[in-house]
Amino acid sequence: MTERWAWAEIDLGAVARNVVRMRAAAQPAGVWAVVKADGYGHGALRVARAAQAAGATGLCVALVQEGVALRRAGVGGPILVLSEQPPEQLDEAVEHDLALTVYSATAVEAANQAAQRRTKVGYPVHLKVDTGMHRVGCHPADAAGLIERIEASPGLALAGVATHLAVADEPDDPYTGQQLATFATVRRSVPAGVLVHAANSAGALAHPAARHDVVRVGIALYGISPGPGVGPWVSDLEPVLSLRAKVSHRQRRAAGDRISYGLRHTFGRDTTVATLPIGYADGVPRRLSSTGGVVLIGGRRRPIVGVVTMDQLMVDLGDDEVAIGDEAVLIGRQGDEEIRAAEWAERLGTIGYEIVCGISARVPRRYRE
Numbered sequence: 001m002t003e004r005w006a007w008a009e010i011d012l013g014a015v016a017r018n019v020v021r022m023r024a025a026a027q028p029a030g031v032w033a034v035v036k037a038d039g040y041g042h043g044a045l046r047v048a049r050a051a052q053a054a055g056a057t058g059l060c061v062a063l064v065q066e067g068v069a070l071r072r073a074g075v076g077g078p079i080l081v082l083s084e085q086p087p088e089q090l091d092e093a094v095e096h097d098l099a100l101t102v103y104s105a106t107a108v109e110a111a112n113q114a115a116q117r118r119t120k121v122g123y124p125v126h127l128k129v130d131t132g133m134h135r136v137g138c139h140p141a142d143a144a145g146l147i148e149r150i151e152a153s154p155g156l157a158l159a160g161v162a163t164h165l166a167v168a169d170e171p172d173d174p175y176t177g178q179q180l181a182t183f184a185t186v187r188r189s190v191p192a193g194v195l196v197h198a199a200n201s202a203g204a205l206a207h208p209a210a211r212h213d214v215v216r217v218g219i220a221l222y223g224i225s226p227g228p229g230v231g232p233w234v235s236d237l238e239p240v241l242s243l244r245a246k247v248s249h250r251q252r253r254a255a256g257d258r259i260s261y262g263l264r265h266t267f268g269r270d271t272t273v274a275t276l277p278i279g280y281a282d283g284v285p286r287r288l289s290s291t292g293g294v295v296l297i298g299g300r301r302r303p304i305v306g307v308v309t310m311d312q313l314m315v316d317l318g319d320d321e322v323a324i325g326d327e328a329v330l331i332g333r334q335g336d337e338e339i340r341a342a343e344w345a346e347r348l349g350t351i352g353y354e355i356v357c358g359i360s361a362r363v364p365r366r367y368r369e
Contacts, residue, residue, distance in 0.1 A: 003364050005248055005325075006244070006364075007365070008041075008242065008244070008364070008366070009368060010046065010047075010366065010367050010368070011238070011240050011242075012369050013368065014223055014238035015042075015054070018220060018223055018237050019051050021237060022221070023055050025204060026211050030057045030213065031055065031056045031057065031204075031217050032056060032216050033048065033059055033217055034060040034061075034082075034217060035047050035070075039222075040221075041241070041356040041357045041359045042241055042365070049075065051221065057077065058078035059077065060079070060082055061080070061082065062082055064098060067079045067098040071096040078124075080101065080126060081093065081101055082101055082128075083128070083136050084100075084101060084102060084104065085100070090111060094123060099124040099160070101128050102125050102126070102128070102146070103127065103128040103136060103146070104138065104146075105146065105149060108125070108146060108150055108153060114155075115155030115156055122155075123155050124160075125150060126160035127143065127146055129161065129162065129186050131163045131182040132175065132178065132182065133164045133165070134166075137163065140185060140186050143189060144186075147161075151191075158194050160194060161187070161194055163198045164198070165179055165180075165207070168199070171207070171229050176210070177209075180198065180210055183198055195214055196212040197215065198210045199211050200226070201215075201217050205233035206229075206230050219352065220237055222239070224340075224342065224356065225352065227351070239331075241332075242329060243363070244330065245278045246324075246325050247275070247276060247324055247326045247328060248276065249274070249324070250275070251272070251273050253271055255267055259273070260307045264306060264307060265306045267305075267316075271316055271317065271319070272317040272318065272319065273315065274297065274302075274317055274328070276313050277311065277312055278312070278313065279308050279313055283363065284313060285358075286308045286309075287308075288304055288347065289308055290307070295328045296328065296329040297315060297317065298326070299334050301339075302316060302317055303315070304316075315328065331355075
């Protein structure tokens with residue numbers, strides 16, 4: 001079947017180079033690559049393999065299903081599930097050797113039972129401590145007791161102790177230091193040989209005290225800044241994903257004509273309009289045109305006009321020529337111009353994570369090694 005005239009290109013070489021850069025930034029800590037949410041929309045399996053080949057010593061996922069898919073595809077090495085999972089999924093997690101995160105006595109017991117049902121001894125679990133993110137994790141005062149409970153469970157072994165940083169992308173905020181100080185008190189109860197990890201991408205880049213044994217690199221792996229506050233540390237990271245389409249229709253519109261649903265855009269002059277076969281069902285937000293969204297055609301920025309529809313959007317080219325099949329770039333580089341996911345995020349009042357995760361599964365991914 002001929003591929004769609006809309007696709008995402010994934011540069012696996014950029015993944016590898018970003019891993020190498022993050023390893024250098026975080027040393028002597030190791031790098032674990034976060035490939036949850038289908039590798040932030042980039043493709044978990046291909047990204048995981050590229051990251052491991054470049055020196056990532058572990059992988060992180062959000063769901064048991066995500067880890068199982070990697071195992072079934074032949075991915076080895078440590079894979080950590082980052083939060084507690086439904087008890088009925090633990091047998092499958094153990095069967096596929098996925099390290100489990102726990103932060104309650106109930107979860108410790110459920111993991112122990114699943115390990116024993118699979119005749120496992122010393123099955124790896126990581127204890128998550130809430131030092132101030134207040135999303136998940138045990139209270140710091142409960143950590144020592146949970147460590148004792150894990151060590152007393154015949155099916156389990158404490159493989160790691162972790163926390164998560166809430167404002168690491170704002171390096172001047174003292175809250176990260178407070179979190180790390182709280183975590184330091186917990187670390188006194190951690191036995192020797194247990195992995196300690198706290199840093200996300202921003203923590204790994206901007207907070208040396210957060211690096212510990214390993215860092216969990218998510219958004220930086222994909223060449224996207226964790227936030228404007230860490231700009232000085234991300235300039236050499238390479239964007240991995242570009243979003244592209246081909247012109248599927250061209251038309252000449254007269255001054256005064258209106259376009260797209262609601263007829264909200266009126267042309268002030270005669271102009272050429274190109275239609276691209278990509279829309280909000282593919283992850284291009286419907287309101288992008290009203291916030292100044294552009295695409296690249298012929299190496300120049302061209303405004304999106306009218307609301308983005310489910311499967312298509314329209315672009316104003318003025319008097320420039322365009323042919324059916326010409327390539328347009330929505331995210332990425334064309335000639336001397338570039339549009340980054342961060343630019344979309346700024347226009348839409350969100351973050352780069354949401355932009356790339358929002359590119360839907362119906363957009364084919366094309367991989368460059």
